[in-house]
Amino acid sequence: MRQKIGFLVLLISFLSVFQVYGQRFKEDSVRKVIDTAKEDTLRVAAMLDYANYLIRHKNEVPEGLEVLQQAYDLAKSKRLLKELTRYHLILSNHLYLQNDWAGAIENLNRMQVVAQEIPDLDARGDAIMRSTNNLAGIHYFNGDFLGALEYYLKGLELVDQLPHNANSKSTLYVNIASVYRQLKLHDKAYEYIQRITPMLSEMSDVLKVPYYYELFQSQLNTGRGEEARQTLEVVENGFQTFNLNEGQMQDLRIQFHEQSGLYEMTVTQDYRKALAQFQFHLKSSLDAESDYSVVEAKYNIGTALDSLHLYDQAIPVLKQAFEQGRALDMEEFSLKSAKLLAKIYAKSQREKEGLYFAQVAIHLSDSILSAEKLKELNFLEAKYQTQKKEEEISKLNELNAARELEVQQRNRMLLGLSIGGSLLLLVLGLLYRNAKQRQIIAEKDQKLQVEQIKFLEHQQQVVSLQSMVNGQETERTRIAKDLHDGLGGLFSTIKMHFSTLQHEQPSLKTEPLFAKSYEMVNTASEEVRRIAHNMMPEVLIKLGLVQAIQDLCHSISAGKLLQVSLQAYGMDTRLSSSTEVMLFRIIQELLNNIIKHSGATQAIIQFNREGNRLSVTVEDNGKGFNTAESDGEIHSGLSSVENRVNYLNGKMSIDSQKEVGTTVMMDFLIQE
Amino acid sequence: MRSILVVDDHPLVGDGIAMMVKDMEDVSLAAVCKSGKEALAYLERQSPDFILLDLNLPDIDGLELCVRIRKDNKLVKIIGLTSTNEAGIITQLLSNGANGYLLKNMEREELIQAMEEVQQGKIFLSKAANQKILEQYQSVREALQKFPMLTRREKEILVLLYEGHSGPTIADKLCLSPFTIETHRKNLMQKLEVNTTQQLLKVARDNKLV
Known part of the structure; x- marks a missing residue:
């Protein structure tokens, strides 16, 4: 179901951009507008459409x-606020599709800030509403x-404060209904979707697609079979109208x-009719070349065939749904298909295949769970980091504003003084010079602040990348700790018990089965230790x-094959733990190579660390390689190192000489 | 009769040790504390002879707790309990005032032996610890204090500097960016504890590096 939902919410979020140019985009004419437009507003608008x-x-x-x-750049230099908000919207939608939540959220937040300054109240409210709606979409x-x-x-x-606009309102109602459906509060979903009814005639037809989807679902989920049937009729007529x-x-x-x-x-439990509809579902999905819908349709056909007890026909189509679902990463559908397959095989006494798919289902549901947990963790991290950076930026912005005010006031004072003063010319002259100097200092400070804001903004992008990697490392640390504390503790205790038992009953020593078990527990506990250590060394x-x-x-x-020595200068204070873990992985990978x-x-x-500068050198006396045409494996190892160095905002240089060795040097600026 | 305090948040580990100890002749388990704070509170009232100290506690890190216990209790024998066998952790534990350490999957005999040895004032190391790693660890620590070892690149650059080449020409010669050369030079100065290139070259000459 996930993909479908994602698709719906997106559709709603993107309405704004689609509507500008109607439904068919004419590339040539837009380019012409970009090249010839006299008005900057027009040109920027066209550029935005074209970019999107x-x-x-x-x-x-x-x-x-x-x-x-x-x-x-153009919008910024001409202070075209409305266009700036659209820039952030388009960029955040793009980042959203890249799963870069922090980036998407950041842009929407900035969009809100810019929107506050739009003088036209309608446009301001509209921009704020859109960004709010899309922020919600990301959370959804x-x-x-x-x-x-x-x-x-x-x-x-916000929408209620604006002049009536059926499309904005119903967009939100549809989305709210969709959230309530996810939360399984079907009565609430029904209530919100009903609120759209009076606005139906004013609503754009594009929005009707998701509207009827939610309407039908809410009717079905609240047991309103007859109403659901009527909805389907309206939709069928919609093909013409x-x-x-x-x-x-x-x-x-x-x-x-579907x-x-x-x-x-x-509702009717007429499975033959259902089968026929699902076959149309498949056909229209194939026509539309929508791979996701094809998988859904095949699964649906499988359920109908199952209900008709046509197991031999159900199996191949479900297998297709399963395989294609896996290829498309639609885990939920592969899981559902695998479960149904296991059930059907069991019913037709083919235990072996049944068992296979039951196992696949368990495996899949495990991996879905852990993938979701990881996703959740990354999202939380992204939310947290964005908030933190935003706070810092807004604090700096405030400071900046205060300073600007100060400069203005000083300017005014200077003006007043220079007009009024003729008697105390000398004294004033001195005062003036003094104040002027201070003004220069204040302006310099202001410039510094602006630079710092820019720097922080760049940092924010890096942070969103980091959070992904950090999520992984946090998870590793947690698993290693669980292994040590949980499984490790358990094995240790078993061993202690064995040891006590052996002491109390010395005859056990000669019992081969006991000796064997004793030893196996020992091996198991060593193994746990080894795995946990590899995941995250405690010493780190x-x-x-x-x-x-x-x-x-x-x-x-x-191991005697390679002697590695370590030299550390200026490393007495520790770095932040995420930086340490990242550097550890970098060195681990380089040593591996x-x-x-x-x-x-x-x-x-x-x-070598001096102040904020940290340089890390890894050098070997091996056979070296050509950095330009390195072979695949070395290359993939190095590119993972390079990625991590980039996350840390560092620079890396590799210098390798055939038969002499390789020196990898990395430079970082450490923030404290 | 000597008494043992176990500090470990894993309930089963406490039980396991209690089982091992129950028929030992002259030792008895006095208490099991499940957190660092609980242990510190206990030690204000009682003075056990031995503390078996887990290094992963929910509130205070075991290494840190070891220092704090040692500060106010000079006599108690502290034996660290770890589930890891990492040399870095072990040496740190010993320098934080512990008398020995045991791996958690120890045998009964090993526990008895550990208590006997630390009682006699010796340092006890779990037999599972790779002694060699520990020795090697120590030797390298000492080596760190000696004259720094230069990397191949550093040696090359030092020689070229000595021959009077400037940073950019060295970069050209070695096909590296001037920025990289600059970093190598800064690293060299930090390693040899000098502040100028002149001093760097002097130290290099004095130590026959060029």
């Missing part, structure tokens, strides 16, 4: 982002339905057949990077 078209429809992302940046997609609801209700409050483009019409058709099928399955968390690398060097040197590919016998790791 390139990014979203032609999938030419780098080109689109470039146009978008140009639009931003990440499964934070309560957070989403909060934003939607806030958006509703609604003003939609080809793609939107296809969406409507897919939706209609819902008709669901209606037959649950407790004592820090240098000690952890020291330990790593020794365990490698103990050395061991696997270089044939080196000696390596040196060196830390």
Whole structure:
């Protein structure tokens, strides 16, 4: 169900951008507007449309982002506030599709800030409403339905203050109904969707697609079978009457057949009719080339065939749904298909296949759970970091504003003094010079502040990348700790008991089964220790990077193939724990590369820290490689190192000489 | 009769130790504390002979707790209990005032032996600890104090500097960016504890590096 929902919410979020140019985008004419427009407003608007078209429809992302940046620069220099808000909206929608939540949230927050200054009240409210709606959408997609609801209700409050606009209002109602459906509060969902009824005639037809979807679902979920049937009739008539483009019409058709099928399955329980509808569902999905809908349709066909006891036909179609679902990462549908397959195989006495799919289902539901947890964690982190940075930026902005005021006041004072003063010319002259100097200092300070804001803004982008990696490391730390404390403790206790038992009953020593079990428990407990250590060495968390690398060097040197030595200068204070973990992984990976590919016998790791500067050198005496045409494996190892160095905002240089060795040097600026 | 205090938040570990100790002749389990704070409170009232101290507690880190216990209790014998076998942790534990350490999956005999040895004033190390790693660890620590080891790149750059080349020409010669050369030079100055290139070259010459 996830994909479908994502699709619906998106559709609503993007309405604003689609409507500007109607339903067919004419690339040539827009480019002409960009080249010839006399008005900046027109040109920026066209650039924004063009950028959005390139990014979203032609999938030419780098080109689109470039146009978008140009639009931003122009809008910024001419202070075109409305266009600036659209810039943030388009960028945040793009980041949203990249799963970069922090970036998307950041842009929407900035959009709100810019919107506050738009003088035209309607436009201001509209921009704030859109950003609120999309913020809600991000929370919704990440499964934070309560957070989403909060934003939607806030958006509703805003819309009520604006002049009546049926489309904005119903957008929010549809979205709120959708949240309530997710929260399984079906009566509430029904209530909100009903509020749209009086506005139906004013509403745009595009919005009717998601509206009828939610209307039907809420009717079905609250047991209003007859009403649901009527809704389906309206939708069917809509094929002739609604003003939609080809793609939107296809969406409507897919939706209609799917819902008709669901209606037959649950209300009339006429499975033959349901099957027929689901087959139309499949056909229209294939026509629309919508891979996701194809998988859903196949699964639905499987359920209908199952209800008709046509197991032999159900199995192949469900297998297709399962396989294609997996290929498309639609875990929920692969899971549902696997579960149904297991059930059907069991019913037709094919236990072996049944068992296989039951196991697959368990495995899938595990991986869905952990993937969701990770996603949740990353989203939380992104939310937290964005908030923190926003606070810092707003604090600086306030300071900046205060300083500006100060400069203004001083200017005014200077003016007054220079007109009024003739007697105390000398004294005033002195005063003037003094004040002037201070003014220069204040202006310099202000410049510094602006730079700092810019820097922080850049940091914010880095942070959103970091949060992804950090999420992973946090999870590793947690698992390692759980292994140590939970499983490790348990094994240790078992061993203690065995040891006590052996002491109390010495005859057990000669019992081979006892000796064997004793030993196996020992091995198991060593194994837990080893796994936990590999996940996250305790020494890294407790004592820090240098000690952890020291330990790593020794365990490698103990193997006699490679001697690794460590030198650390200026590393007496610890770095932040996430930086330490990241640097540890970087060095681990570089040492791995050395061991696997270089044939080196000696390596040196060196830390040099002076103030904020940290440089890390890893050098070996191996056979070296050509940095330009390195082979695949070395390359993938290095690119993961490079990514991490980038996350830390660092610079890396690799210098490798054939048969002499390789020196990797990384430089970082450490913030405290 | 000597008494033992166990500090460990894992209930089963406390039970396991209680089982092991119950028929030992001259030791008895006095108490099990489940957190650092509980242990510190207990130690204000009682003075056990041994403390078996888990390094992962919910409130205070075990390494830190070891220091705090040692500060006010000079006589008690502290034996760290770890589930990891990491040299860095072990050496830190010992320098924080512990008398020994045991891995949690110890045997009964090992526990008895540990208590005997620390009682006699010796340091006890779990037999599972790789002694060699510990020794090596110590030797490298000492090596750190000696004259720094230079990397190959650093040696090359030092020689070129000595021959009178400037940063940018060295960068050209070695096909590196001037920025990289600059970092190497800064690293060298930090390692050899000098502030100017002149001093750097002097130290290099005195130590026959060039």
